[in-house]
Amino acid sequence: MPKRLRVAVALAIALAILCTIVIPDWGGNNSGRQVHAAGENKTGRLEGMEAFQADSYDSYLQQHQDARRPDHKMVIHGSDYSQFDGAEPKKLSAAGDSQGNFVETYDTGSISWEVTVPEDGLYNMTLRYYTIEGKSSSVERQLLIDGALPFASARSFVFPRIWTNEKSQIQQDNQGNDVRPRQVETFGWQELPFRDAQGYHEEPYAFYLSTGKHTITLVSVKEPVIIDTIEISQIDEPPSYEEIKQRYQEQGLQEADGQLIKVQGESAIYKSSPILYPTTDRSSPSTEPKSISQIRLNTIGGNNWRFQGDTITWRIDVPADGLYKLSLKSRQEILRGMYSTRTLYIDNEIPFQEMREIPFNYSSDWKMITLGNEQEPYLFYLTAGSHELRLEASLGSVAPLIVQVQASVLELNAIYRKILMITGNVPDPFRDYNLVQKIPEMTEVLQKQSEIMSNVSNQLLEITGEKSDKVSILTKLAYQLDDLAKHPETVQTRLQSFKANVGGLGTWISQVREQPLEIDYIVLASPEQTMPKAAASFASKVKHEVSTLFSSFFTDYDSIGNTSENERVVTVWVGTAGRDQAQVLKAMTDDTFTEQTGISVNLKLVNPNVLLPATLSGQGPDIAMQITNDIPVNYGMRDAIVDLTQFSDYEQVAGRFHDSAITPYKFQGAVYGLPETQVFPMLFYRKDILEELGLEVPQTWEDIYKDIPVLKKKQMDFALPVPATTGVSVLEPSKAFAMMLYQQGGEFYKSGGESSALDSEASMQAFKKWTDFFNNYKIPLVIDLPTRFRTGEIPMAITDYTFYNTLSVSAPEIRGLWGFVPVPGLMQSDGTIRRDVSSNGTAVIMMKQAKDKDAAWEFMKWWTSNETQVRFGREMEAVLGASARYPTANIEALEELPWPTEDLQNLKQQWDWVKGIPEVPGGYYTGRSLDNAFREVTNNKTNTRDALYDYVEEINRELQFKQQEINLKQSQR
DSSP: OOHHHHHHHHHHHHHHHHHHHHOOOTTSOOSSSOOOOTTOOTTOOOOHHHHHHHTSHHHHHHHTTTOOOOOOOEEEEGGGOOEEESSOOEEEEEETTEEEEEEEEOSSSEEEEEEEESSOEEEEEEEEEEEOSSSSSOEEEEEEETTBOSSGGGGOEEEOOOEEESSSSOOBOTTSOBOOOOEEEOOOEEEEEOOOTTSSOSSOOOEEEOSEEEEEEEEEEEOOEEEEEEEEEOOOOOOOHHHHHHHHHHHTOOBOOSOEEEEEGGGOOEESSTTOOEEEOOSOTTSSSOOSSSOOEEEEEETTSOSTTOEEEEEEEESSSEEEEEEEEEEOOSSTTSEEEEEEEETTBOOSGGGGOEEEEOOSSOEEEESSOSSSOOOEEEOSEEEEEEEEEEOGGGHHHHHHHHHHHHHHHHHHHHHHHHHOSSOOTTOOOOHHHHSTTHHHHHHHHHHHHHHHHHHHHHHHSSOOHHHHHHHHHHHHHHHHHHOGGGGGGGHHHHHHHHHHHHHHHHHHHOOOEEEEEEEEEOTTOOOOOOSOOHHHHHHHHHHHHHHHTTOOSSEESOOOOOSSEEEEEEOSOOHHHHHHHHHHIIIIIHHHHOOEEEEEEOOGGGHHHHHHTTOOOSEEEEEETHHHHHHHTTTOBOOGGGSTTHHHHHTTSOHHHHGGGEETTEEOOEEEEEEOEEEEEEHHHHHHHTOOOOOBHHHHHHHHHHHHHTTOOEEOOOOOOSSOSSOOOOHHHHHHHHHTTOOSEEGGGTEEOTTSHHHHHHHHHHHHHHHTSOOOSSOOHHHHHHHTSSOEEEEETTHHHHHHHHOGGGTTSEEEEOOOBEEOTTSOEEOOEEOEEEEEEEBTTOSOHHHHHHHHHHHTSHHHHHHHHHHHHHHHOGGGOOOBSOHHHHHHSSOOHHHHHHHHHHHTTEEOOOOOTTTHHHHHHHHHHHHHHHHHOOOHHHHHHHHHHHHHHHHHHHHHHHHHHHHHO
């Protein structure tokens, strides 16, 4: 070997040894700010998971496993409260059709009662309540016993409202299509036990109460409610079917004869959620009623009926006393490899134990499911008259498996973060990190979780009786964990696949928790009756498909609902919405706007990219909705959009919004649009991780600067909003930069938009502050925020508040472990904190070619009104769930949407600091040039002032060019 080569090899070996020696042990004691995970013992073993389990209901029951269940009943009357926090509750003597001693509680504060318990033991609690007008979401309360949570899940008890169709008969539009009935709340008394809101425990919760006096407190989380009583007693378990069958024989009850009663699924009388409206199925010729070309609302449920605890109630008129069998024509075609579970109630009671868990297996075809089986069906004794049959979505036997997997996800994420603290995000594959020595519990945790995943996989296979993707992901992870435990030296090279598989486990929880089921009709029949066939024959299927194909050539799929050729008609184009949103909007225009004003609306679902060529050709609409911020001024300065300030009541209408929402639609004194939505950033954070790290929620940027090194020490990150670069017509200015610019007192433009103001000192400071986060603090430029927030790699992030919707639906395993608050800001001399942020949104605009501008203005006023925005927001959430919570720009409407009280207060606090970014001719160059300057600094390390000055000159050239272009056009008119 040549001498030079030998020297190079020796130096390389020495350097490698030196690097191994000086690598800091991120989990140990280092100089600087010292942080220990909460619950971490001296050996470094993770105790976070043990703490999580210690706070669970299962651990609570374990602590009181020897407690008796005394047969005592204690009734607390609502008006007998002993104390309250917040506004004083209102005592009532009447509510609904009942008289008594009631109390009305609000959506904030708490109320407490005292009760004397005669004997130690475990007791159930039942609440009798009456829902009153609120924000249309379920009532939610936290329960405290003697001022403390008995267990973690007592933070949230959900008590649903009652919903029904607004009209008893399904209406049709003038095209012959069924119109989805609006869901309205009907107010009434309900009685429900305190039980698991997540559905992991089927039985009502049991609470340990010692002999003596106790204080029971309900803390308001969401919605007001009237309380009659809280009953503390024992809730009896339903008997088994064998016991019921024995009673039938003892009482001499006879089977009914010659009876077959069919109840259509869409004729349900009550639902626990407005999302449970009648739906359409065209896939089978056997569905009742049917049509090959027109919409028929002929089923109910489906994917909408997937959330645990949701109920649908039907009324069945029984002609004669007797024993009946019960069948359901149903279909579960969404959850492959699993079955959906329902619990049956007849007249508010579970008839017998077997009805607590009724399985509906996956099938793409309709099935006639007879409870019990065809050979020996379960029989139900019903008296002549009207009875209520209710089905409730439940998790059934799969619930304990979900609990176990959810616990495993948290533990695996915790061990992943500990590994990450040592290896970093991009581990060196050729380096030995000594993970076994630095994380002694790692192999034990991996091996234990491998066994758990294997057991869950086997149990799931046993429950469902089939292999599927739901089983394979568990099997795959079990194998990987076992292999990692046997070969810990390979962990750093397989960290990304490990992270992906654990992330897949989180998705598995979301999927398995959902229990979809679609109902066509229910049949109650005497035992000798033959049930109708559910599946269609092959010949009828062929005929149905051919007929459907033929009719599709003559159906107008663009028009939604009624179309009109009346004298006063407004043509409205809806851009980015889906058909569900458009149908909701059309139903609202027909039953409210047209009815009130006599102005008809022709609504069309149109690609927003068609608006420009349609406008140029004179074929455009009167009104365009869901228009992005860059379009109104861009079209308005070319005289293609109506200036709304010409209407006498414009100022009154504009008062519905913050000035920041209207700012992007103003130009030279004109206003070219009304805001529909407005979205702005908030600070999201992981409560559990910040607690582990001993960090407080940051209030100022100084707090952020102190926290980032602590996060980096643990190989975690802080995230700033990154502008979207795909799927957008114009690159908007970075919200991170805008936030820092506005907090510094800077602006984007000066002289009415004639030139850029980004050459100001405030702008230079904001730009340097922004780029320093990426250059000096190395926060990530490109991130998968939902995934990294779930794993805890990014426990703090500033992003649009609609991220709330994403987390609510897609991250069930961290429910209750995260929150959001106003963004950090700059401390002012008077002690206040300046928290300015920018926003974006959508607008509704009136085209210049609109023939009846007064009618179009009436529509715009109606659409942006408080009542309409609230109804649309609630109905969208009803149609699509919590993921579709509507970010309305109407100030009063946002307050009436179903936000938890604490979250709404945080939103309102941040909203007061929002500033809009003006739109000016050539303004599209601002976002583009800012992005270029940013990349010049972060990629090439160019001086921040030099980079920004250079691009400000480019912005000014484009602004001047556009100003001249507009002036030329104006001079030619």
